Amino acid sequence: MSAALAVAAVCALTSCELAAVTVPRTEAGVVVHAVLNTTSMNQVVLVERTLVGSANIPDTSFDSTDPIVSAGGIPISGATVEIIDSLGRVFRGVEDRTVLTSGKGAGVYRVPIVGTTLLLGTRYQLRVRTPDGEEVTASTRIPRADVRSTGGLSRTINRDHDIVNVQWAGSQTARAYAVRIESPYGPFFLFTDSTHVRLTGELRNPFSDDLQRVLMPGFRQDMIVAAVDSNFYDYYRTNNDPFTGSGIINRVSGGIGMFGSFVTLNTGTLTVIADRTEPVEGRYRFIAAASSGAAPPTTDMTIYLESKGARSDLPNALTGRFTAANGRVDGIIGEQLGQTVTLSLLNNQLAGNRFDIFTGALRGDTLTGTFERNGGTAVFLRTP
Numbered sequence: 001m002s003a004a005l006a007v008a009a010v011c012a013l014t015s016c017e018l019a020a021v022t023v024p025r026t027e028a029g030v031v032v033h034a035v036l037n038t039t040s041m042n043q044v045v046l047v048e049r050t051l052v053g054s055a056n057i058p059d060t061s062f063d064s065t066d067p068i069v070s071a072g073g074i075p076i077s078g079a080t081v082e083i084i085d086s087l088g089r090v091f092r093g094v095e096d097r098t099v100l101t102s103g104k105g106a107g108v109y110r111v112p113i114v115g116t117t118l119l120l121g122t123r124y125q126l127r128v129r130t131p132d133g134e135e136v137t138a139s140t141r142i143p144r145a146d147v148r149s150t151g152g153l154s155r156t157i158n159r160d161h162d163i164v165n166v167q168w169a170g171s172q173t174a175r176a177y178a179v180r181i182e183s184p185y186g187p188f189f190l191f192t193d194s195t196h197v198r199l200t201g202e203l204r205n206p207f208s209d210d211l212q213r214v215l216m217p218g219f220r221q222d223m224i225v226a227a228v229d230s231n232f233y234d235y236y237r238t239n240n241d242p243f244t245g246s247g248i249i250n251r252v253s254g255g256i257g258m259f260g261s262f263v264t265l266n267t268g269t270l271t272v273i274a275d276r277t278e279p280v281e282g283r284y285r286f287i288a289a290a291s292s293g294a295a296p297p298t299t300d301m302t303i304y305l306e307s308k309g310a311r312s313d314l315p316n317a318l319t320g321r322f323t324a325a326n327g328r329v330d331g332i333i334g335e336q337l338g339q340t341v342t343l344s345l346l347n348n349q350l351a352g353n354r355f356d357i358f359t360g361a362l363r364g365d366t367l368t369g370t371f372e373r374n375g376g377t378a379v380f381l382r383t384p
Contacts, residue, residue: 027052028049028050028051028052028074029049029050029255029256030047030048030049030050030076030128030130030134030136030254030255030256030257031046031047031048031049031050031073031255031256031257032045032046032047032126032128032136032138032252032255032256032257032258032259033045033046033257033258034046034126034138034257034258034259034260035232035258035259035260035261035262036083036113036115036118036124036140036142036260036261036262037115037261037262037264038115038116038118038120038142038147038262038263038264039115039116039150039264039267040114040115041114041115042110042111042112042113042114043083043093043110043111043113043115044108044109044110044111045081045083045093045108045109045110045111045126045128046067046068046107046108046109047075047076047079047081047107047109047128047130048068048073048074048075048076048107049073049074049075049076050256051072051073051074063104065096065100065102065104065105066102066104066105066106066108067108068106068107068108069104069106069107073107075106075107075108076107076130076131077095077097077106077107077131078095078130078131079095079109079128079129079130079131080092080127080128080129081093081109081111081126081127081128082111082126082127082128083111083113083124083125083126083127084124084125084126084127085119085122085124086119086122086123086124091111091112091113092111093109093110093111094109094110094112095107095108095109096108096109096110118142118261119142120142120143120144120145120147120263121141121142121143121144121173122141122142123139123140123141124139124140124141124142124261125137125138125139126138126139126140126259128255134254134255135254136252136253136254136255136257137252137253137254138231138251138252138253138257138258138259139259140229140231140232140259140260140261141173141229141261142229142261142263143171143173143174143175143227143228143229143261143263144171144172144173145169145171145173145174145227145263145265146168146169146171146265147263147264147265150264150266150267150268151267151268152266152267152268153166153223153224153225153266153267153268153269153270154268154269154270154271155268155270155271156270156271156272156273157201157215157270157271157272157273158201158273158274158275159201159213159215159217159272159273159274160201160274160275161201161275162201163198163199163200163201164197164198164199164200164215164223164270165196165197165198165199166179166196166197166198166199166223166225166266167195167196168195168196168225168265168266169195169265170195171227171263173227174227174228174229174263175228175229175230175232175233175234176191176192176193176227176228176233177191177192177193177194177195177225177226177227177228177265178190178191178224178225178226178227178228178232178233178262179191179192179197179223179224179225180223180224180226181199181214181215181221181222181223181270182221182222182223182349183205183208183212183214183215183216183219183221184216184219184319184331184333184346184349184350184351185205185208185209185210185212185351186205186207186208187207188203188205188207188214189207189236191228191233191236191237197225199214199215201213201215201274203215213306213307215270215272216272216306216319216331216333217272217273217274217304217306217319217320218272218273218302218303218304218319218320218321218331218332219272219319219321219331219349220269220270220271220272220321220329220349221269221270221272221349222267222268222269222270223267223268223269223270224264224266224267225264225265225266225267226262226263226264226265227262227263227265228260228261228262228263229260229261231251231258231259231260231261232258232260232261232262233260234249234251235248235249235250235257235258235260236258273304274304276304278305279362280303280305280316280318280336280341280362281303281304281305282302282303282365282382282383282384283300283301283302283382283383284300284301284302284303284367284380284381284382284383285299285300285380285381285383286298286299286300286378286379286380287379287380287381290379291376291377291378291379292376292377293374293375293376293377293378294374294375294376295325295374296371296374296378297322297324297325297345297355297356297371297373297374298322298323298324298325298345299323299325300322300323301320301321301322301323301332301343301380302320302321302322303318303319303320303332303334303343304318304319304320305317305318305336306318306319306333309337314337315335315336315337316335316336316337317333317334317335318332318333318334318335318336318341318343319331319332319333319334320332320334320343322345324345324355330345330346330347330348330349330355331346331349332344332345332346333346333351334358336362339361339362339363340359340360340361341358341359341360341361341362341367341369342357342358342359343357343358343359344356344357345357345358356371356372356373357371357372358370358371358372358378360378365381365382366379366380366381366382367379367380367381367382368380
């Protein structure tokens with residue numbers, strides 16, 4: 001007899017009942033997130049409520065002008081948000097909701113401190129008072145670091161051969177160093193106590209859903225190296241247990257969250273390419289004389305085979321870039337199964353933000369298909 005049947009039999013014989021347990025109601029607290037950033041024109045403080053199941057949260061797409069609401073949070077409007085420097089000067093934040101004509105930006109407070117005026121090695125305090133009288137305080141000491149000019153990391157990387165090898169000057173007051181590379185499937189992020197990193201083209205992103213590679217051929221990927229304080233490091237290296245709420249290292253008094261500091265050491269853009277050896281790979285130019293319908297959203301695409309399917313009946317992954325009609329260069333992700341090619345033209349190189357989708361067939365050096373946004377047939381010819 002299984003354990004489950006044994007328990008059922010005992011309960012039947014003894015007429016046992018499962019006692020009802022009343023879970024006490026949880027009161028919503030205050031959540032504060034803020035990072036003093038030496039490259040920002042102002043310092044941003046996000047103020048919201050913890051989610052305790054008392055409010056209906058709409059499922060919407062993320063909107064950078066309304067980050068708390070669009071991400072499913074409950075903003076706190078009308079709070080007093082202040083940052084105090086080591087001399088006692090008080091800088092008060094202004095809520096986006098009060099200045100944006102769209103009415104968005106609830107709970108987002110911008111404090112008028114230009115990042116370049118932040119004093120390295122200095123302690124700053126954060127003070128938040130909500131309309132309900134709650135008070136939240138925190139402090140951070142900005143690392144004293146050797147700040148370099150931006151753009152030093154910019155280079156062209158062939159993912160098949162090259163290695164991203166980056167070094168920087170150390171700082172005794174930094175808790176750790178943060179390295180971040182943007183990608184279409186979400187940023188790659190790591191902490192290190194070393195003063196150099198060595199990244200190959202095979203590097204995978206553990207923060208993406210399908211463990212995609214970090215470096216994507218055809219994309220221009222921003223990279224940043226920064227020194228961070230203990231608050232930033234401890235908060236992001238720990239996790240919040242969804243059932244108990246414990247696990248994160250929290251140094252915010254009167255609430256939860258993080259008030260940290262981030263000093264940029266170096267930045268740049270990695271222009272990623274790869275060897276082009278497969279028939280689908282190459283630069284494609286629009287052939288107007290062979291096409292019909294409205295003008296396509298792009299007349300110039302470069303396509304790379306990002307990775308082959310695990311089996312012959314699974315599609316190959318494609319990446320690349322395109323040039324829009326206004327001259328903007330952006331990323332492409334797609335797939336190829338046999339002769340069928342599907343390409344998603346992206347906005348801001350984000351896989352979840354698609355500008356248009358092309359579906360077509362590759363025959364020889366000719367790619368023929370249609371875009372979702374306009375009718376007719378678009379013909380592209382691969383060039384050397």
